[in-house]
Structure formats: structure tokens, C-alpha cells
Amino acid sequence: MASDRRALLKGLAAAAAAAALPAVPALARQTPSAPSDAVGLLYDATRCIGCRACVVACKEANDLPADTTTYGDGLYDAPAGLNERTKTVIQLYKEGNEQSFVKKQCMHCIDPACAAGCMLGALKKREHGIVSWDASRCVGCRYCQTACPFGVPQFEWSKKAPKIVKCELCRDRLAEGKQPACTDVCPRQAVIFGKREDLLAEAHRRLASEPDQYVKTVYGEHELGGTQVLYLSHVPFEKLGFRFDSTDAVPKVQHLIQHGVYQGFLVPAALYAVLGTVVFRNRGKGSVDGSLTDEEK
Amino acid sequence: MRANAKPIGGRLLTPSYKVILLIAAIGVATIIWRFAAGLGATTALSDGYPWGLWIAFDVVVGTALACGGYAIAILLYVFNRGQYHPLIRPAILTSALGYSLAGLAVAIDVGRPWLLWKVPVMIWRWNVNSVLLEVAVCIMAYVVVLWIELTPALLDRWSQSGQEQLRRRAERIRPSLDRALIWITALGILLPTMHQSSLGTLMLLSGPKLNAIWNTPFLPMLFLITSVCMGYAAVVFETTFSSLAFGLPKDLRILGSIQRVAAIGAAVVVGFRFVDLGLRGVMGQVFQLDLPAILFWIENVLFVLPVLMVAQKRVVSLGSLFRSAVLLALGGTLYRFDTFLVGFNPGRGWHYFPSVPEILVSVGLVAVELAAYIAIVKTFPILSGVRETSPTAVD
Numbered sequence: 001m002a003s004d005r006r007a008l009l010k011g012l013a014a015a016a017a018a019a020a021l022p023a024v025p026a027l028a029r030q031t032p033s034a035p036s037d038a039v040g041l042l043y044d045a046t047r048c049i050g051c052r053a054c055v056v057a058c059k060e061a062n063d064l065p066a067d068t069t070t071y072g073d074g075l076y077d078a079p080a081g082l083n084e085r086t087k088t089v090i091q092l093y094k095e096g097n098e099q100s101f102v103k104k105q106c107m108h109c110i111d112p113a114c115a116a117g118c119m120l121g122a123l124k125k126r127e128h129g130i131v132s133w134d135a136s137r138c139v140g141c142r143y144c145q146t147a148c149p150f151g152v153p154q155f156e157w158s159k160k161a162p163k164i165v166k167c168e169l170c171r172d173r174l175a176e177g178k179q180p181a182c183t184d185v186c187p188r189q190a191v192i193f194g195k196r197e198d199l200l201a202e203a204h205r206r207l208a209s210e211p212d213q214y215v216k217t218v219y220g221e222h223e224l225g226g227t228q229v230l231y232l233s234h235v236p237f238e239k240l241g242f243r244f245d246s247t248d249a250v251p252k253v254q255h256l257i258q259h260g261v262y263q264g265f266l267v268p269a270a271l272y273a274v275l276g277t278v279v280f281r282n283r284g285k286g287s288v289d290g291s292l293t294d295e296e297k
Numbered sequence: 298m299r300a301n302a303k304p305i306g307g308r309l310l311t312p313s314y315k316v317i318l319l320i321a322a323i324g325v326a327t328i329i330w331r332f333a334a335g336l337g338a339t340t341a342l343s344d345g346y347p348w349g350l351w352i353a354f355d356v357v358v359g360t361a362l363a364c365g366g367y368a369i370a371i372l373l374y375v376f377n378r379g380q381y382h383p384l385i386r387p388a389i390l391t392s393a394l395g396y397s398l399a400g401l402a403v404a405i406d407v408g409r410p411w412l413l414w415k416v417p418v419m420i421w422r423w424n425v426n427s428v429l430l431e432v433a434v435c436i437m438a439y440v441v442v443l444w445i446e447l448t449p450a451l452l453d454r455w456s457q458s459g460q461e462q463l464r465r466r467a468e469r470i471r472p473s474l475d476r477a478l479i480w481i482t483a484l485g486i487l488l489p490t491m492h493q494s495s496l497g498t499l500m501l502l503s504g505p506k507l508n509a510i511w512n513t514p515f516l517p518m519l520f521l522i523t524s525v526c527m528g529y530a531a532v533v534f535e536t537t538f539s540s541l542a543f544g545l546p547k548d549l550r551i552l553g554s555i556q557r558v559a560a561i562g563a564a565v566v567v568g569f570r571f572v573d574l575g576l577r578g579v580m581g582q583v584f585q586l587d588l589p590a591i592l593f594w595i596e597n598v599l600f601v602l603p604v605l606m607v608a609q610k611r612v613v614s615l616g617s618l619f620r621s622a623v624l625l626a627l628g629g630t631l632y633r634f635d636t637f638l639v640g641f642n643p644g645r646g647w648h649y650f651p652s653v654p655e656i657l658v659s660v661g662l663v664a665v666e667l668a669a670y671i672a673i674v675k676t677f678p679i680l681s682g683v684r685e686t687s688p689t690a691v692d
Contacts (some may be wrong), residue, residue: 083344117428117502120415120422137422139415140408142347145428147502151644154344155408157337162408224504243505243644250504251426253514257498258428260518268491275483276377282377283479 031225031249033195039169040127040228041183042199043103044206045240046213047190050090050259052273054182054191054256056103058088061170061181084156087167088182090233093239100233102240103191105182106131106152108228111249115143116154123153123164129228131197132168140164149224149243149250160261169193196228203230225249302386302453303683305543305675317668318643327654336408339654345647346638348406350655353637355402355662357496358630360436361397361520363536364528366443367489371525371556374482380551381679386450387539388532390679393443394666400440403433403664428498435492442485448474453678493524500636504676508589509579516636519570522562527629529559533622537615539680542671546682552618559625560607563600570597590665592635599628 021194059066059077066077067085079086081104088105112131114123122138125131140162144153155164170180178184183193187254192199203218220227223245235241331339342349365388373381404410415422416433424430447660452474455467497520513519533552540547542670574580583590604620651659674680 009406113502113504115424117426117427119427120419121424121425124424135413136412138409139412141403142404142408143427143430143499143502145344146500146505146506147345149343149505155336155347157342157344158335159337160332160335162336241644244507248504249503253504254428254498254501255426257501257514257517258426258431258495259665262431268487271490272483272487275486276480277484279374279486280480282374296413 014082028190031252034110034226034228035125036128037127038110038196038228039174039194040108040129040202040230041105041169041191041193042194042197042230042232043191045102045190045231045233045235047101047188048090048101048103049188050092050191051187052090053185053187054103055086055088055090057181058167059086059184061173062087064165078123080153082154084154084162084165086154086156087223090261091241093235093241096238097103098235098239100240102231102233103182104150104152104241105229106169108167108169109148109224109249110115110226110228113147113249114251116141116148116251116255117143119143128169128174129169130169130171130174132171133164133166135163138164147250196230199230222247225252298581301383301677301681301683302450303457303680304454305502305680305683308677309672309675314668314671315484316489317671321661321664321668324658324664327657328663329596330543331405331654331658335404335453338572339652340547341652341655343647343649345640345643346649348637349649350651350659351402351406354659356399356629357633357637358527359395359399359402359662360496361427361524361629361633362529362531362626363392363399364489364493364524365532366392366446366528367486367493368525369555370482370486371530372555375486383548383554384532384536384555386447386553386679386681387535387674388528389443389446390670390673391451391666392532393440393447394669396436396440398662398666400436402658405658406615415670426493428502432492432495432499435488435495439485439488439492442481444486445481446478446485449478450677451681454676457678487575490521494518494521495638496520500641502523503625503641506642506644507636508642509577509582510589510593511636511640513573513577515569515573519566519632523629523632526566526625527561528561528659529555529562530622530629533618534626537619537622540615542672543680543683544548545680547615549613549618553613553614554599556603556618557607558619560604560621563625567597567600567604588633589640591638592631596628596631596635599624599631603628641645658674 053226056077058064064087065085067083068077070076070078070080075123081090081091082089088103091102093100093102096255107287108129108131112123112125115121115125115131118124118137119139119141120137122134123131123144124134128204140153140155144164145151145155152166154228156165170178173180179193183191187194192202194202200218200221203221206218207214207218215233219231219233220229220240223242225248231237231240231242237245256291327339338343340349355583366385369385369388371382372378380435404413407413417437449471452467452471455463458464481512495516495518497518500511501516502663508659532555536547536552539545583593601625606621612678
């Protein structure tokens with residue numbers, strides 16, 4: 001019996017180790033690629049004049065209230081960044097003679113961290129790869145905010161029935177055959193709408209034809225696993241607030257571990273079977289009914 | 298052993314109990330205010346720091362400190378160490394209370410709590426890739442498991458009640474409950490293994506926003522080991538408390554060996570973290586003079602001190618046991634705060650320090666737990682070593 005127990009404990013230790021250790025590389029999942037019908041935006045910072053027509057159009061299209069908090073006197077709708085009333089914003093970077101505007105909104109990641117963590121799939125890549133939000137599935141846990149590397153999902157802190165506020169690429173307008181409000185109104189075509197592959201081709205065309213104009217990267221082509229919103233700029237992207245340039249999608253490491261341990265729920269099921277057997281065998285030997293075993297007396 | 302567990306009895310509404318109730322009442326009032334006024338008005342949370350004290354302390358630290366039931370169950374049922382049996386029932390009670398209140402804290406923290414029921418129910422909508430879903434479902438299931446594990450205490454009370462009807466009902470239920478408890482007990486070991494490690498996995502989704510000191514693929518393993526250490530520390534607290542509050546005898550030998558197990562865990566964590574930092578090539582980060590590095594060293598000192606105390610066999614009195622348990626619990630607590638808040642960098646311009654209502658709720662929930670614990674051990678057979686004559690109720 002003693003050797004039986006030892007074998008059981010060994011099995012238990014092995015199962016526990018498997019549960020606690022990161023997955024073996026063999027279980028590495030495939031890196032997702034953009035859906036074939038993926039649409040997105042291409043924002044070219046060299047063309048943007050900072051008129052903020054896109055910000056106003058976005059608010060109108062999405063029925064969002066003005067954000068007059070920045071100047072405190074209620075005069076200007078001038079959001080400083082994305083917030084619960086603002087799905088897109090124009091920000092200014094200025095240092096010495098170097099300056100650039102930058103438009104912020106959801107990047108519609110190819111492998112979005114927000115959707116990876118979302119318990120009931122409230123945030124999910126839906127039609128055209130657009131990361132959209134479904135109110136009926138959201139409990140307001142805000143894991144999406146913890147996860148997003150771009151600080152995009154905003155929470156209606158002031159509301160008692162708060163929603164997640166984020167750019168959904170005007171999916172209602174797309175359904176009507178229109179383009180997103182921001183690209184529709186942009187007077188300089190600094191931000192344009194299209195299929196991701198077309199936008200990517202256009203971005204590379206601009207890089208090739210005017211190489212001195214740009215930093216030699218299309219931000220979003222590979223960054224954080226790739227995004228459906230792409231950027232061209234004449235100043236380094238980190239100065240525009242893009243903090244990360246790794247090509248790994250954010251959910252990658254977590255997925256490796258979680259899938260390694262929980263794939264098909266085999267490891268937990270095996271661990272449970274072993275635990276159940278151990279507890280069953282130990283019953284009557286003392287511990288479960290409470291009296292001491294021989295060796296412990 | 299089971300027969301040894303007895304209700305403490307005595308007056309419940311002592312002066313110090315009234316103080317606990319007052320703190321709990323302030324917490325409950327603040328919770329009502331939070332639902333009336335919303336999260337923005339009552340918390341310091343923001344779009345940069347969407348998770349604050351309630352998640353980091355009440356849920357992540359709270360459930361780890363409520364791992365006493367899990368930690369003792371491993372020793373008792375897996376390694377068949379019967380001598381730990383007197384500790385299991387109070388440990389399960391603290392776990393049940395701690396986990397239940399962590400669940401309550403989640404309901405207070407989420408913005409749309411009226412939809413929480415969908416998480417365990419709408420299985421067809423589950424995002425099986427979501428670590429948070431796994432944690433949530435696991436914790437919900439474990440709360441149920443813990444209260445089932447406590448039902449023998451209820452049956453014992455019925456048996457001891459002197460009422461024939463209750464006694465007979467208890468005897469009728471007991472055989473089938475005993476059979477089911479084997480599998481419930483196994484579940485009670487499996488579930489914490491899953492969600493305590495996954496609480497660490499959770500923060501890996503912050504990816505590059507999480508400081509390299511804490512951002513390791515071994516986060517789940519480190520969270521699991523430290524949760525067991527914190528569980529043992531909590532058992533030492535609890536035994537110290539019941540020995541001081543109710544004058545119960547304490548078995549220093551058993552507590553000492555628990556403390557040794559916890560110290561081994563702490564030593565493994567400290568050693569492993571340095572190896573891991575070296576392997577990931579980020580050792581330099583802990584030699585910078587900034588807040589994350591300083592807190593990293595404090596974490597390690599808090600883990601190493603109890604290891605040294607145990608190694609030098611200085612843990613012999615209840616006082617020194619208590620001190621080393623406090624150090625371990627603080628180490629595990631700081632490690633969790635650092636992983637969830639300090640090491641989490643949402644970018645420039647964001648700051649977080651818990652608001653007064655957030656603190657009042659967290660303190661209030663601890664008071665609720667303490668009040669419930671005292672009421673239950675006075676009414677139900679939880680603690681062993683209770684003398685036959687009713688002890689003088691100490692406050």
C-alpha cells in the first residue's frame with residue numbers, strides 16, 4: 001500500500017507541475033492574421049492639419065456629448081484624450097521645431113488583447129475584423145482596459161449603468177454603405193478608410209515615393225501582431241504616444257500558458273481524478289475521518 | 298477529532314464585537330453609496346487604472362489569505378497528515394468567508410453587476426480563452442465547495458442540539474454527505490490550484506504594460522506557491538487569534554511544522570525569481586533606484602526573513618510564529634499589489650491611490666468577515682480544544 005501511495009503522489013506531483021508550469025512550445029498557437037475582409041484606417045500624420053473635424057464628426061455620428069472639461073468654462077468641446085465621451089481625438093506632439101498631430105482611436109488589432117480577456121465575448125472581432133462591443137455580454141469588469149496596450153476602451157465612470165466606449169469604425173454607417181464619419185469629413189484625406197490590404201499597399205507606395213517625408217515604418221503593419229488601423233509619420237512613433245514596438249501580439253504569452261495547461265481540460269481532469277483517488281484512499285486511514293494513523297500515533 | 302470541535306459559546310455582543318460591527322456597518326453604508334452614486338463618484342479608479350484596491354486587495358490578496366483551507370487540505374488529505382485535522386475546520390471557515398467576501402467585492406467593483414449571473418449561466422457565450430472567465434467560474438464554484446465542506450459542522454450542531462428530530466435528520470444525511478465529501482474535498486484542492494495560479498496568469502494580458510520584474514511566464518507558478526504560503530500564514534494568524542480571544546490551547550509543534558512548509562515555499566519563490574530575472578535578462582531592472590526595484594527588494598526581504606527565522610529554529614513561541622507569519626503574509630500581499638498596481642504602467646499621466654470610500658469598503662469587508670467568524674465559531678462546532686466548561690468570553 002505504501003508504494004501505491006508513493007506512486008499516486010508521484011502522479012499527483014507530475015500533474016501539479018504540469019498545471020503550474022508554462023506550456024511547452026509544441027503547443028504554440030498559430031499567430032492570427034487579419035481576416036480577409038478586414039477594413040481599417042490609414043492615418044498620415046504629415047497630411048493632418050489638426051482641424052479636428054474628425055473629432056466633431058465622430059461625436060455626431062456616435063451621439064456622444066461634448067467634452068468641455070479641459071478648459072473648465074464649458075465653452076469648447078476639446079477632449080485632451082480618449083474618454084467616456086470621446087472615441088477619437090487629435091493630439092499634438094511638439095518639441096522644439098518638431099511637431100506632429102496624431103489621431104487616436106481603436107486600432108482594431110488583429111489579435112486584440114481586450115477581446116482575448118473578455119469573459120462573455122462582449123468585445124470581439126466581428127464583421128470586417130472590427131472590434132465591437134455588445135452591451136448584453138458586458139459585466140463591466142474592465143479587464144479590457146487592463147489589457148489594451150493603446151489605452152483605448154473607455155468606461156463611463158459617471159454613469160450608473162456604465163458602458164464601454166470605443167471606436168467601432170462606425171459599423172452602423174458601414175452597414176448603410178457609408179464610410180466612417182472621421183474619414184468622410186477629413187479635408188486633407190489625412191485619414192482614409194479602406195480594406196486593410198489596400199491601405200497597407202497605399203502606405204508602402206507613399207513610403208517608396210517620398211522616402212524623406214516619413215519614418216520608415218508603417219505602424220500597425222507588424223506592431224503588437226498587426227492592427228487594422230495603420231499610421232505613417234514624420235516623427236518617431238513613440239513620440240506620438242505609441243509606447244510599444246514589439247511585433248508579438250499582446251495575448252501571445254498568456255495564450256501559450258493557458259492553452260498549454262487547459263487544452264481540452266485534460267490536465268485539470270487528470271489532476272482531479274488523481275486527487276479524488278488520493279483522498280479516497282486516505283479516507284479511513286485517519287485523516288478524513290479525523291483519527292490519527294498508526295505512524296502518526 | 299471531529300467530536301472535539303465544539304461551539305465556543307458565550308455572549309456575542311461584547312464591546313469589541315460592537316466596534317467590529319460598527320466598522321462593518323460603515324463599510325456596508327459605503328457600499329450602498331457606491332451603488333447610489335456610481336464608481337466614478339466614489340472611487341479613484343480611472344481609464345488608466347481600471348483595477349484598484351478592491352481587485353488587488355479584496356480579491357487577489359483576500360483569496361490568497363483565504364487559502365488556509367486549501368493549504369491545510371493539501372497536507373491533510375493528499376499527504377495524509379492526520380495531525381493537522383484540528384486546523385481544517387477553522388481554516389475552511391476562514392476560506393469560505395474570505396472567498397465569499399471576495400465574490401461580493403467583485404460584485405461591488407464591476408460596473409454592470411446586474412449581468413453577473415450570465416457568467417456562470419450562459420455557457421454558450423463563454424470565451425474559453427478568457428483567463429478571467431476561468432478565474433471567475435472557478436472562484437464561484439469554490440465558494441460553493443467551501444460551504445459544502447462546512448456542512449458537517451452544521452450536522453454536528455444538529456446532533457449536539459439535543460433535539461431528537463434534528464439529530465435524526467443529521468444522522469440521515471451524514472453517510473451520503475461523507476461519501477460526497479471525498480469528491481468535494483478533491484474539488485476543493487483542484488479549484489484553488491487552478492484559480493490561484495490563474496490570478497497570476499491574468500496580469501500577463503497586460504503584456505508590455507507590466508513591469509519586467511513581475512512580467513514572467515512563471516507568474517502563475519509564483520502566484521500559486523505564494524498563495525499556499527499566505528494560506529499557511531493565515532492559519533497561524535487564526536490560531537493565534539482564537540488562542541488569544543477564546544483562550545484555546547495551541548499546538549505549537551503543528552504550527553511550527555506548517556510554518557516550515559511555508560518557509561520552504563518562500564525560499565523557493567525568492568530563489569526562483571532571481572534565476573528567472575537572470576534567464577530573462579532583466580536582472581538590471583532590480584538594481585535601479587526606482588520604486589519598482591525598491592518594492593521588489595522589500596518583497597524579497599519579507600520572504601527571506603521568515604525563512605531565516607525557521608532555519609535558525611527561532612520559531613518556537615506563538616509570538617515568533619506570529620511574527621514570521623505576518624512577514625510572509627505581508628510579502629505575499631506586497632507581491633500581489635506590485636503585480637497588479639505598482640508594476641502596472643498604463644502610461645504617462647495616470648495615477649492611482651485608493652479613495653476613502655474604497656478603503657472604507659475594504660476595511661468594512663474585513664470587519665464583516667471577522668464578525669461572521671466570531672459569530673459562527675461561538676455557535677457552531679468549528680474550533681477544537683474547547684473546554685467543557687464554558688470559557689470566559691474574552692473580547
